Amino acid sequence: MKAAVVVFLGTNCEVETKRALEFCGFEAEYVNFNANNLDNYDAVFLCGGFSYGDYIRSGRLAKFTPVVEALRKYIDKKRGVTVGICNGFQVLCEAHILKGALVENDCSKFICKNVPLELKFNGIVKNISLPIAHREGKYVCFEDVYEYEFLKYLDNPNGSMQNIAGLYDCKNRVMGLMPHPERAIFARNFGYDGKEIFKIVEEEIKRG
C-alpha cells in the first residue's frame, strides 16, 4: 500500500500524517502541490494545516493547484482512496469533490481538544475519540448527505449539521473528516483510536 501525502504551501500536518501512515503499515511519500499525476498511489492524503494561508476561506485556494486537478482524474478513474483530514476535508469541499462546506464554529473560536465520536462503517458502529483542532469545522450542506455520514460528534463542539464530523463517499472512495486520526496514534493522551481510520482506508484499498 502506497500513500501520497500532499503538501500545499501552508500545509503543516504532513510530518505526523506520514509518520502515522508508516506506523500503520503504509509506504508513504510527500507529493508537492505541482504534481500532475497520482496514479502511483493506492491512497492520497490531503492533510491538515492552513493551505495558502486559508485566504478567502479555509481550503479555498488549494483547488487551483495542479495536484487537485490530478486528484480529480485519480478519483474519476477510481484508482484509489482519497482522504482529506481537517484542512484536507475543507479543500475537498471547496473543490466540490465532497458535498457541503465547512464554516466557522458556532463559538467563533479555534477549538483544540479530544472529542468523543461515533464511527459507523460497513454496518459496524463504534465509539471512539479523536482530537479536533480547527476554527472552521462546522459542516453545513443544503442537500441530504445521510448516505455519506460515517463519523459523528457525540457532543457537538462546533455546531455541525447532523453532528457530522466526517463523510465517506463510498462510490468514489473519497473520505473527509475534521478530527485528526494521525494525532491519535502514538500520543497516549489522545488514545490510539486514529488507527481505526487508517484501518478503514486499508480495507477500502483492498476492496478495490
Next chain:
Amino acid sequence: MDDFIKQEIEKRLKRQMNELERHIFSAMWSEHCGYLHSKNELKKFNRIGALFPDENAGGVKIGDWGVFFKTESHNHPCAVEPYQGAATGIGGIIRDILALNARPIALLNSLKFSFSQKHLIEGVTRGISDYGNSCGIADVGGEVIFDDNYYDLPLVNVMALGIAPINEVKLSAAKEDCAVVLLGSPTGLDGVGGAAFASKELNSNKSEEKIHVQIGDPFVKKKLIEATLEILKLEDVVACQDCGAAGLLSSTTEMAYKGKCSLELDLDKLHLAVNNMSAAQILLSETQERMVFALKKSAIKKVFEIAKKFELEISEIGKTFKGCDYVVKKGGKILSKTPLDVICNPYVYNLCPRKSKQELDKECNGEMDIAEAVNKVVSNPEFSSKRWFFEQWDYAVGGRTFIPPQKAGAAALKLFENDYFVGVCMDSKPRFCALDPYLGAKSTFLESYRNLVSSGFEPLGLTNCLNFANPQKDDVSADFIEAVGGLADISKEFSIPVVSGNVSFYNETGDSKIYPTVTIGMVGSCKSEKELIEAVFSGGESVFLLGAKITPDSFVGGSLYQKILFNFLGGRVDDSNYDFEIKLKNAIFELRKKGLLQGAIDVSKGGALGALLCVLFNSDIGFCGSLLGDGKYTNSQKLKMLFGEIEGRYIFSTKDYEGARQYLEKNKIPFVYLGECVGDKIKFDGFEFELSELKNKYFNSISEVLDRV
C-alpha cells in the same frame, strides 16, 4: 536619545553623527537592542553547560541533538494592539530559533492581565491562536496570571523551542567576501521605530503608538520556516540572522560585528512594499517574516531557487569584506560609514543596589470560614483551569505532544529523532518577587524545577524574561539587581545554565508600574514514555505529601490565598534549600522507578489543598483524608496550612501505601499521608464538598466571564 548618550557616541566616533547615524544609534543604543541597563547584571548568570549562549537562542544537549529555546516579551505592542502584538511576538521568537537552523516544535506563553480587561485577554489569545496555529508549531503550555497590577500593562512573554543536530547548527557570524541576502516579505513601513518604542514608558494616547506595532503573516512565516531550513542545509551559507527589533539594521550589524568584517548594504537593491522609503525607514522597518543570510557567491543561485520554490521574495542587498565598518549606500551614494564596534557596543550603566532594606514583618491574619475559602479559591480566575486559553491553541500539531497543557506540571514532547522526551514549562511568581525580588526569583526557578521533576524530567537548562518598570528609578534598578542575583545564585547552585533570555523595561504608565516579574522557561529530558508522570490520580490510590511541612511559623508571603481571600500582599517569602530539593527529586524518581508512584504534582498555587484539588478535578475522583492532622489551630493558621505556599513540596499518589511509606521512612524523607482517592466527594478534617460542584467552578469560572456577551 539624551544628551549624555549623544556625547558618548560622538566621543567614541571622534566626530559628529550624520542624520542617518542618529537613526542608527537611536535604535542600536536603545534599551531594547542594547541592554544598556541590564548588560552588566546579566553577566552574573551561570552559562556553564549551555549550547551557544551568545547566539539568537541558546540550548541544551539532549542525546546528540541540541534543543534550543528562548523567551521574548511583546508587552508594549500588546498594550496598544493586542492581536497583532501577540501574533508578532510569536513570529519573532520563532525566527530566533530558526536562525540556528533548528526546527521550531513548541511554543509556550506566560501571560499577565487584569481580569477586567477583556479586550486585551481576547485579543492576545486570538493573536496567538491565529498565528501560532497557522505556523504549525504546537502551543503546549505556559501560564496565565490575573492581577490588577497589570491593568493597562499586560505582559505577553512567549517562548519557542526548536531542535537541530548539534553539528548542523548555523551561527550568526558572517565572514569576509560573502553576499548578503534578504529573504521574505517586502520591507514596508510597519513597525518602524519599534525598538525605540519598546524602550520607553507607554504613552497614554495609544492610537499614536500603533504605527510602531508590526503586522504578522503566518502563511508567509510557514513558508519562511521551510525555505530557511532548506537554505541552511547548504554548506556555502555562512550565517543567518532574523530581522527582529530594529529590523535589517540590527541583524546585519550584529552579523558583521560578530564576524569581525565590514558590511555594506545597498538599499536600492531591496524588495520594498512601498516606494520612496527613506534610508532610515528601510533600515529600521520591523516588517515581519524576513531573514538575512550571509553566503558565499557560489550558493546564490541555489538560494534564489529555493526562494522561488516557496514563492518568497528575495534580494541580494550587500556584501561583506575585510574591515570593521558598517556602510550604507542609497541612490549610488554612501550615506554613512560607521565603525561597528561603536554601533554594537552601547554605553552600559551600572545600577545602584538598594540603600535600605524594606520591612517585611507584616503577617496575614485574616479569618474566613474554610468552606467559603475553598469555594473562593477554586473559582478564582488565577487558580482555576486555563482551559479557555489552551483549547484555542493547537497544542497537538506536529504529533509530538505526549502530555498536553495542564495534565502535568510540564508539557512533554517526543523527539522521534532520538526517542528522548523533552519537558518544558513556563512560570512566574510576580507577587513573591514584589515582596522579595531575590527570594522571589529563586522561588520562580524552583517552581519550574519542580514542575519538571513532578512530570518525570531531569531539569537541564532555563531561559528567562525579566519584566520590570523604568530602570532609571532607584527602586526598580534595585529590584532588578536582586532578582538577577537570585536567579544567578540558584542556577549556579543547581548547575542549571541560563541559555538565553530577554529583558523588558519601562513597563509602566502614569502612576502605575508592574511588579518585578521574572518569567522562567525551563527544559528537561527523560528517556522513555514510561518515565513520564502525569498529575492524575485514580480511585483507590493513597495520597502522600512529600517534603516540608507548614507550621504556624512558616513564611508564606506572596501566597495566592492571601490575595484572593483578603486582598493582602505582605509577609516574608520562604527560602530554598538545595540539598532538600535534590533529595525530593531523587525520591520522586526512585518511587517512579519502583512503581510506587502513579501520579504527582508539585505544590505551588493554592498550597497543599490547591495542588490536591487541581489533581482531583483533572482526574474526576473524590478524596477522603486529613490535611491538618491532630493539632489545635486557629482559623487563620488553618488557612495558612491548607493554602500557604512554601518551598520543597510535592503531592503524589500510589497504589502501594505500604511500599511507599516504607521507602520514605527508610530513606528519611519527610512525608505526610493525606488520604485516599475515593468516591465523588472531597472530604477532609470535617469538611465535605461535592466534587462535581467544585469541579464545575474550577473549569468554568473563566469562560463564564469571558464568554458572556
